[in-house]
Amino acid sequence: MEPLIRVNKLRKYFPIRTGFLKKPLYVHAVDDVSFEIGKGEIMALVGESGSGKTTVGRCILKIIEPTSGEILFNGVDITKLKPREFKSIRPKLQAVFQDPYLSLNPRKTIGNIIADPFKIHTKLSEEEIMNKVIRLLEDVGLSEDFVHRYPHELSGGQLQRVAIARAIALDPEFLFLDEPT
Numbered sequence: 001m002e003p004l005i006r007v008n009k010l011r012k013y014f015p016i017r018t019g020f021l022k023k024p025l026y027v028h029a030v031d032d033v034s035f036e037i038g039k040g041e042i043m044a045l046v047g048e049s050g051s052g053k054t055t056v057g058r059c060i061l062k063i064i065e066p067t068s069g070e071i072l073f074n075g076v077d078i079t080k081l082k083p084r085e086f087k088s089i090r091p092k093l094q095a096v097f098q099d100p101y102l103s104l105n106p107r108k109t110i111g112n113i114i115a116d117p118f119k120i121h122t123k124l125s126e127e128e129i130m131n132k133v134i135r136l137l138e139d140v141g142l143s144e145d146f147v148h149r150y151p152h153e154l155s156g157g158q159l160q161r162v163a164i165a166r167a168i169a170l171d172p173e174f175l176f177l178d179e180p181t
Helices: 053-060 109-121 128-139 142-150 156-170
Strands: 005-016 026-038 068-073 093-098 176-177
Touching: 005 053, 026 053, 026 176, 053 176, 068 109, 109 128, 109 142, 109 156, 128 142, 128 156
Parallel strands: 093 176
Antiparallel strands: 005 026, 005 068
16 A cells, blocks of 8 residues: 655755855755655654754645655655645645744634635635634634634643644645644
């Protein structure tokens, strides 16, 4: 059976500023990483702070482009896809990032934050979207009252639950949890 995710020889190098005539230097954030994740499997990528765990996830999600290597999702090398081609795959790959304060728009209500994936990727009516938003809030242990609140009104734990609700909204096949503890 083909794995859901296959990462092969992934590299991500970030350039460091050097002098005008000097040879560019690079930080090797991820260097020759390979692994597979099957459908329904859970995998923990463990390492010290700064070891590239988040960078691997950001490459899989195509938030950043790898320097080299392959990332296959259901057999398709997503590193070769143009943004328009990747758009149909985007809902299937979701993330919950470490700091919900940074990943949630402070100018949007919680209801709008959770509704965004439906508005972007589906043709559901406003009523259908709101019903799904309320259901997702309940699924993560928050009441319907949170729909009209803003991120600054919530605790860190409540914000993390909102981030989880948004990430699972479209029933993704792959969920990346950055620092889940």
